[in-house]
Amino acid sequence: MSSYLDELNEAQREAVLQKEGPMIIIAGAGSGKTRVLTYRIAHLMKNGVDPFNILSLTFTNKAAREMKSRIAGVVGPSEAKNLWMGTFHSVFARILRSEAEKLGYPSNFTIYDTQDSVRLISSIIKELQLEKEKYKAKQVLGRISQFKNSLITVRAYYQNPELIEADKVSGRPKIGSIYKEYVDRCFKAGAMDFDDLLLRTNELLTRFPEVLAKYQDRFRYILVDEYQDTNHSQYLIVRALADRYQNICVVGDDSQSIYAFRGANIKNILNFQKDYDDVKMFKLEQNYRSSSTIVQAANSVIDKNKTKLDKEIWTANQEGESIKIMRTFSEGDEGRFVANSIFENKMQQQLPNNSFTVLYRTNAQSRAIEDALRKKNIKYKIYGGLSFYQRKEIKDTLAYLRLLVNPNDEEALKRVINYPARGIGQTTVDRLVIAANHYKISIFELLHQLDGLSININSGIKAKLNNFRDMIRSFQIEAASKNAFEVADLVVKKTRLIRDIESEGTPEAVSRVENVQELMNGIKDFIEEQHQKEEDASLAYFLEDVALATDFDKDKEDVPRVSLMTIHLAKGLEFPYVYIVGLEENLFPSAMSMNTRSEIEEERRLFYVALTRAQKQVYLSYAQSRYRWGKLIDCEPSRFLEEIDEKYIDFISPKKEQAAGNKFINKDIFGIPDENRIRFKKPLVRKVEKPLKKTAAKPVQVKPAKNLKKLSDMQGSQNLFDHDLLQGNYVEHAKFGKGEVLSVEGTGNSKKAEIRFESGDTKKLLLQFAKLKIIG
């Protein structure tokens, strides 16, 4: 019976055996945290705890699924089935569905994703006639999100002079009005955004003691993974639920807290011992994942942080290779370096592609890496970025489905009311929104009484609106007797959505059609899976699944691929070989996170997370110049590079033919960093923080020669460049025809020419875009 206990070390075993009471497990990177969690749950079940009474909250759906299947391996699948496991968002969305009426919500409420929220806020800003330069929708949403995660309701906001003052000072006194309208509109649409899922859960548990008691009694054992990344709202939920039985086990690592930007509060983990009585603390300090070089190098970095819990990560693993640092000329070279190095390692060690990952700070960096990997014919997969479910064609299709499940869903309706085009223009939609607000009903309800109410819409368009309404109604009727796939199929056919995409005739259109088909297949798979698990396979449930899904969740393994992702996404994963690219000031650490000590510390933790993903070897690289916003920027190496203890690093020299060619990893060159080292060290001594803006806005150097080649390759014709376009030249434009250059102004990318065309028109064109050909 205790076979699984034998697989644990001392600290791990103690943590597993501690059955009751509040406890915290500080789990260093690679210390077998998941193993402890799964065995702990299995152990509880083997000792008479009903799985029905265990709630386990993880950070991603993927983690939940993995853990569940591992537990099933220990206790058997039928036992594991009743466990409640998932992310905060998915677990509480489920609970909210069954309790929604208490809060005045329909149980089929929609979940707005970030894009829906931003669109709604933009629309509100417009309706309130605020300047959109001052009120940037994304920023406003960020602010509202802060409020919600701190449980500041609209009313609480208006009662808090400090907040009001702060928004006044920042030049956005109307934030409160937007907040109020946003909340009202979401409510009217029967929609919750991500933050609402937590906020409304708190509301539910506070306002209805009997509901709280019910779930307290149900969840007698609560486990929270990645506790360092919980926000205040999540913290309160956990505290409320655990209050009765106090069987709360939180797991985390303060050194891996990387989500402060979305409200995560590292104090939750630092103060856990103050929140509960008699807290037992366990520390998992032995790293099983990485070579000792990597562990010690990572330690030397994280030691620079002041705010952290006391712990000492160590490993019994072998020393391994030193960490390699590569300086490259440009991001393109960086990509080639990575691709070549992966290729070499693959060949020499006979490894599959999925032994490698490339990590970066921002999604935009993936392009150069992709290009290089493609050239080398190395298969890769990108995680994150524009995810499948965020693509336009997918969102459009889903919007129809959302609308028929919840016809009050305003964002879904606005998305599809004129897509595919059916002659209902923006003006009409604007009028509908205003009228719906005025009569305090949803747009869909409004569509039922177009004749009864006084709305300034002519009869031709009214007929079109009625047609649209009837179509949605007919979908709803069909939905009652059909399964999710059949409904979706019907919608796609009836709306001619696919035909509309196809009619574009571009190669991209083909892949977009394929995406829609893939979505349909996804629905099919979903239904099958749910039937197997004997769970809800309704359309509504599918939509919830999709709203809370991330890219990791639809991972279909075919061939092994190199993983490309942001460091944030890499948390919790491990790979034999890890490449961390773009180690440059203003990129990593990010220019937007250099203002305060705590921001820099979070960036440093991020770097720590990146390093500790690696089992065998880490490669770091930085480019001396990089395109950002289409401009070439000079870069300085990241301060983090010099924070790694020197004894663990080696420099790779960037020889020209190596950067471009094939032979790269050459033992000889590891040892000759002298020249590099000197050049590397010097600019790194930066005791006083420079004003960052300056570096960011460094004069742009456009390299004419390089550009020339690139552009002309692309357009297959002679192109103009700053230096060779003069007043008086005759040029030809693909669209406007021939013309004479009247004047030239601006420099670099903003260089414009005023041209009088033969048609008589005079236009000012940006040379960057206008494909001009000199003809005389």
Add this chain to the structure above:
DNA sequence: TTTTCAAGAATTTTT
């Protein structure tokens, strides 16, 4: 109302 094209904005990180 719809489509097209030029101009402008944008890059942290995500459930």
Add this chain to the structure above:
DNA sequence: TTCTTGAAAA
């Protein structure tokens, strides 16, 4: 560079 927005043309 790529995506979004806005104005003008159809």
